[in-house]
Amino acid sequence: MAFTKFGKWIGGGLGWALGGPIGGILGFVFGSMFDSMQSGEYEQKGFTPTQEGDFKVSLLVMIAAIMKADGKILKSELSYVKQFMLRQFGEQESERLLLLLREILRQELNVDEICEQIQENMEYPSRLQLVHFLFGVASSDGEAHAAEAEVLQRMCLHMGIRQSDFESIKAMFIRDTGSAYRILEISPEASDEEVKKAYRKMALKYHPDKVAHLGDEVQHAAKEKFQQLNAAYNEIKQQRGFN
Template structure:
């Protein structure tokens, strides 16, 4: 009887020990996954105000420090002597920070806004990674975001065409309920200016979401009184700026968005050509 009880106790100890080991391994595995996303997916966004926000959110990049896989570095230290290149992680992290700024503009976060961001992340990174990134967004929303400084960092490091796609996403977020608040429109206009987006491109993208009788001209960023040659020139420049090949390295969903933007530009151009009767 005593031997039987000892055997039961021993079995319980073994099961508990194995369970604890497996739990620690699972936690470590998840931490490594998180560290890989942060350390492997980011370049210039590791430094500056964006790096400060993400570092704070992740507890000074706690998982990378514990696993030894990642060390927080300033933006000048990430790729010394190499030209700046925007990685997918740089784009997505910038997007999350600016999305949080938009969502905080009217002092209430809507479920529809979270769903919009979630759908974007799921399409680009899969459901599991999207869930992790939403946790990051949740913590970013709790912070005071230095929006102008963040935009300045993005402007200094991100190509113009990619900044246009970023603004396109933010307008989609703003108009997810078909009507934007004054606070949201004010902050997105400021973001556009701080990102160095031209007024013509800002009006063009805005017109894709908020249309009026002059929408076709606004999409092309020209006045109704512009000459045919001015319209053709504006159209050619927009095609160059929004060509999907320029954002192909950021993922299929971003490229798809650029394609949709290009279709709308072409439709606006065709509408004006039909009105004016030129080819």
């Protein structure tokens, strides 16, 4: 695999993802170029902020885990992922990501350990954005299937994602009559004041500035998530007739 395509990540765009199970996967992909890190020369010392490369590699590993979950990888799935990557990251970056994804798909993945590494190292708002991306991938064919949602729920459990946050993001992709309320993490019986309070809380949680350190592409995607929150709030306001 052409290492030069990933020089930016390895040279300065990766931090904690160089170690642990994700680092082990990268070691298999890049071979001897990662030998020093796998032999112990790389040592993570305390908590370090998630870098852009950490996030993208984590996303690729989790996408691979979803694609491998049913024991077979379909060309149609890869096509959906390609379109998703192109839409989110642009032509040049999506090409690099897909090259790396194809290599990761060849590896054995211990999903629980990978998720636990992400929980231990990635900030909570970044983990929420990761889950939003994964639901986007799962619904790239037009809908997020129940089996994929179950896989995602297990991943979220091991990533330390609160159930209410999982249900909120899930409701953005699997819509029904109660979706708007689940996005705001409230019940339809909530008072108007409780709705307004919930929106303010969720607006703070999902604000795009929370993931600004992960790069423009990820922040742009976070803005889409924020817009979905606003749409849910506006839907409830329209139903109830308040401003």
